[in-house]
Amino acid sequence: MRVSARARIVGWMLAVVGLALSVSIFATWSVLLARLDSRINLEISNEVDKLRAYVHPESGHSFTRLDDLLDGYLSVNTPDRWETFFSIVDGEAHKVTAIPPPVRLDADAELVADLAEATEAERGTVDSAQGPVKYAVIPVRVQGDPRQGHLVVAIFYERHRDEIVEAVSTLGLSALAAMTLSGGAGWLVAGRVLAPVRLVRQTAEQISDSTDLTRRLDVPGNDDVAALAGTFNHMLDRLERAFVGQRRFLDDAGHELRTPITVIRGHLELMGDDPADRAETIALVTDELDRMNRIVDDLLTLAKAEQPGFLTVDDVELADLTVSVVAKARALGERRWRVDEVAEARMPADRQRLTQALMQLAANAVRHTAEGDLIAVGSAVRDQYVELWVRDSGPGVPPAERERIFGRFVRGSGRTGAHDGAHDGAHEGAHDGAGLGLAIVKSIAEAHGGDVKVTEAPGGGAKFVMTLPLRQLWRQW
Numbered sequence: 001m002r003v004s005a006r007a008r009i010v011g012w013m014l015a016v017v018g019l020a021l022s023v024s025i026f027a028t029w030s031v032l033l034a035r036l037d038s039r040i041n042l043e044i045s046n047e048v049d050k051l052r053a054y055v056h057p058e059s060g061h062s063f064t065r066l067d068d069l070l071d072g073y074l075s076v077n078t079p080d081r082w083e084t085f086f087s088i089v090d091g092e093a094h095k096v097t098a099i100p101p102p103v104r105l106d107a108d109a110e111l112v113a114d115l116a117e118a119t120e121a122e123r124g125t126v127d128s129a130q131g132p133v134k135y136a137v138i139p140v141r142v143q144g145d146p147r148q149g150h151l152v153v154a155i156f157y158e159r160h161r162d163e164i165v166e167a168v169s170t171l172g173l174s175a176l177a178a179m180t181l182s183g184g185a186g187w188l189v190a191g192r193v194l195a196p197v198r199l200v201r202q203t204a205e206q207i208s209d210s211t212d213l214t215r216r217l218d219v220p221g222n223d224d225v226a227a228l229a230g231t232f233n234h235m236l237d238r239l240e241r242a243f244v245g246q247r248r249f250l251d252d253a254g255h256e257l258r259t260p261i262t263v264i265r266g267h268l269e270l271m272g273d274d275p276a277d278r279a280e281t282i283a284l285v286t287d288e289l290d291r292m293n294r295i296v297d298d299l300l301t302l303a304k305a306e307q308p309g310f311l312t313v314d315d316v317e318l319a320d321l322t323v324s325v326v327a328k329a330r331a332l333g334e335r336r337w338r339v340d341e342v343a344e345a346r347m348p349a350d351r352q353r354l355t356q357a358l359m360q361l362a363a364n365a366v367r368h369t370a371e372g373d374l375i376a377v378g379s380a381v382r383d384q385y386v387e388l389w390v391r392d393s394g395p396g397v398p399p400a401e402r403e404r405i406f407g408r409f410v411r412g413s414g415r416t417g418a419h420d421g422a423h424d425g426a427h428e429g430a431h432d433g434a435g436l437g438l439a440i441v442k443s444i445a446e447a448h449g450g451d452v453k454v455t456e457a458p459g460g461g462a463k464f465v466m467t468l469p470l471r472q473l474w475r476q477w
Helices: 005-055 066-076 109-116 159-207 224-272 275-305 318-332 351-369 426-432 436-449
Strands: 081-090 094-095 122-128 131-142 147-158 314-316 336-339 347-351 374-382 385-392 449-457 463-468
Touching: 005 066, 005 131, 005 147, 005 159, 066 081, 066 094, 066 131, 066 147, 081 109, 094 109, 094 351, 109 147, 131 159, 147 159, 159 224, 224 275, 275 436, 314 318, 314 351, 318 336, 318 351, 318 374, 318 385, 347 426, 347 463, 351 374, 351 385, 351 436, 351 463, 436 449
Parallel strands: 336 374
Antiparallel strands: 081 094, 081 147, 122 131, 131 147, 314 347, 374 385, 385 463, 449 463
16 A cells, blocks of 8 residues: 655654653653642641641640530631541541531541541541542540540542543643644645655656656755755756767767668679679778778767766876877878977876877878878966867868867868868768767867867967866766
């Protein structure tokens, strides 16, 4: 059986509050009963002391008859509520107080006879029509009067206990009313507090039933539930990026791989038995397959760039990175390779990804320069930002193309090559790429919290510059 979190919270709250109130009511009941017993015993002791003070010689009272003493004491000492006093003379009830008691104990001859046998002050409890009665019987004698007298102080315990029962019952009803109100208030508060949680569940259900990942939760506040909603929104952001990247990968792959597949199929279908023709067809097919493999690798790199784990961050020595890239790039072509400038600093970054980006830019520069042309690599720190660049003395990039060439599968008109264009013909295009290189460079720069741009190099040519924060990666991977 499914029980909602709201019902669980309210149920547990009422259980805890009910237990606390039950313990409190029981403790109150026990304390009040203990105080009642103590008060009754103190009242009985007080009546005994008052009688002794009444007959003490210093009180100024003088008695020659027993009944005068008892009657005089009863006339001046008025019992409290639910109390009664009466006297016994020679085994018979003599006088009772003027205030009528709940039950006339002096009318019970058997009880009076038992009390008259007391030779010293005694206390006890006797049952009556009004419940238990606590009493004290005090023997009294007057010198010169041979009669035996007793003063009886009786307190109706049950009546006092009924008052406690009524008070505790009122407390219990108040507690029940308070629990009812608390339950209602708790139900409303729990509903408001858990509303974002229900919204999270409903949104998750709607997302599972569709591909719409643009929904977000709007939960004001700074408590844990609002933090949960914020975490859920961040999760949706990551999911949306993942789905968008997946769809883009599929779209790009389907778009770019369709042409080489068509070329390969067409040539295989037209391939004859002539050995020279077969050799040419096999070479073309192999070249197209290599190009397809490079396209898939580049697409996978771009897809990973939008996912956690793309970067493996370490402390990178910029001077060493710059020099090592130039050393590796020399194998790309016979050019005048140069180190423009090196930054004597360290930064948190992924050394391999930065090397990949700079090598892409270097390969791009090689394809757009001739033998003996200049290609320079450099690094510098400017205003807490690191600049990494590759410049060449080639034809440069027209201003109208400088933003567009960083898109996927973009082929520029003023500068062609693996990153932004391809030569005419499927065979030549297989060697020149599919316009993904600069998109990869941009993804690597953005993953480090920076950006990449192209400007005109001093003396002509193109200068590709990556600008990255020196001290902090803005995107935490």
